[in-house]
Amino acid sequence: MRRWLAALSLTATLAADHATAEQMTISLSTSEIRIDSTFAGDMVTLFGVITRDAATVSRPEDYEIAVLFRGPPETVVERRKDRIAFLWINNASETIIDAPSVYALDTSGDLTEISTGPLLARYELGFENIRLTYQNHAQANDPRAEEFREAFIRLKQDAGLYTEQFAGVSFIGGTDNVFQSAMWVPANAPDGRYTIDVYLFSGNALLAHEQGEVQIVKVGLEQFMFAASQEHALLYGLACVVLALFIGWLGGLIFRRD
Template sequence: MLRYLAALIFLIATPLMATEEQVVLGMSQNRVAITANFDGSEILIFGAVKRETAIPEAHPLEVVVAVSGPKLPVVVRRKEKRLGIWVNTDSVEVDAAPSFYAVATSGPFKEIVKDIEDLRHKISIPRAIRSVGAPMDVKNAQEFSEAVARIRTDNGLYQVLENTVEVDQQTLFNTSVKLPANLTEGDYLTRIFLTRGGDVVSQYETTIDVRKVGLERWLFNLSRQQPLVYGLLSLAIAIAAGWGASAAFRFIRQGG
C-alpha cells in the first residue's frame, strides 16, 4: 500500500516540478516570405523564464534553441572508384532529414545537455536525422546519415551555434538564427529547452511559417499544377531572352 501511495505522490508532484520554470517566448518575426529576390533572413529569438519560486541554486540555467525545417526523405548514394571511374555503388534512403537545422546554445553542447536528454528530445544534428531500415547488405549504414549532415553543414543548411545564446540573470535570454536563401517551404519547428546540470527542466515549442509569395508562389504553383504550361512558358522566356541579347549585341556592333 505504501509503495502505491509513494508512486501516486510522485506522479502528482512530477508535473509541478516540470513547470517550476516556464519559457515566455518572443520572436522578431514568425513568418518568412520567399520572394524573387530573397537572399536569406535573420530571426531574432528572445524570451524570459517565468517562475513561481526562487531561482534554483544547484546548477546555472542554460538555454538551447533548435530550429528545424520540414523533414523529408533523401536518398544518399556511395561512390567508389572502379577501373579509374567513379560509380555509384550502395544507396540508402534516409527516412527523415530536416531541410534546415540550427542549434544555438548558451554553452558547449556536450556540457549543458546530457546524452540521454539528447536521445530523448533529439536535439543535436545527428539525432535529428532519422534513418532506419537500411538494407542488410549495406555496410556502415550510419555513414549515409553522417554524409547528409556533412553536406548540408557545408552548404549552410545545418548549423551548430555554441555559446551564441545570451542568458541574463538566469531569466532573460536571446539569440539569432540566420536562415539561408535556399530555404524549403513549410513550418519551421522552433524548440526552446531550459537545462540545469544537463537535464531538461522545461521545453517550449512554436513554429515559423516559411512560404513563397508573389511571382515565386505563382511559378511554384504553376510548375506543380500545370507542368506543361510551365515548361512552355520557361521555353518562351528563354527564347525571348536569347533574342533580346542577340538584338542588343547587334545594336552595339552597328553603333560602333
C-alpha cells in the first residue's frame, strides 16, 4: 500500500513539474485605445517570452503560438431574404447570442500544425471553431442554423471585424522563445473590454496560456453624445428634434428665393 501511495505521489509530482516546465510572459503595447471623431483604426502589438526551468530539456517539437483577440459580446439578429413572387423580403431569422463583436486570430503556422481538432475546438481557434449560440436552439452551433452562422461570419469578415492570419505570429531575435504579434483594431470596432488569449503548444499539446486585456473607450464629443443618449434619453431626443428644426429653418432661410 505504501509503495502504491509513493508511486502515486511521484507521478503527481512529475505531472506537476511537467505542467510548469514552460512559463509564458506577455506584454502589450497599450492597455487602452481612445476613439474620437478622427479614429481610423489602431494597432496593438503583443510581445511574449517563453521560459523553461533548468531541469527541462528541449522539446523535440517546435513551439507553436496562437493569439486570439476578441471584442465584447453582442447579440445579433441574422435574417435571410427569400424571393416571394417578384419581391425579395426578409423571411427566416436567427438571433445569435453573445457572439464576439471582433475576432482576430494570429498563429505561428497552420492550425493543423498547431494542435488537434478537439483542442482547437475547445479554445475556439479558427472560424470553424467559433462557438455560436442561438436564442431558439439549446445546442451551440446547431446544424439547423448553419446557413445563418456562415452568413454571420462572412459579413463580419467583409466588415474587417473577423480575421485570421496563419503566419501572424513570428519568433524574433533568432530564438525560439521570444515572439510577437500585431493585431489591427479597425475603425468600426465597438468600444468595450477586449481580451487577448495567448496559447503555447508543442507536439499538439497545450503547454501554457496567458491572457491580456485592452479597453477601447470613446472620448470627446462621441462620448458626450453617447452618455447623453443613455443617461438623458428624453432630453437627448428633444434636443435632436430642436436641432433638426433649426437646421431646416436655417436651410430654408439661406436658399429662399425672393
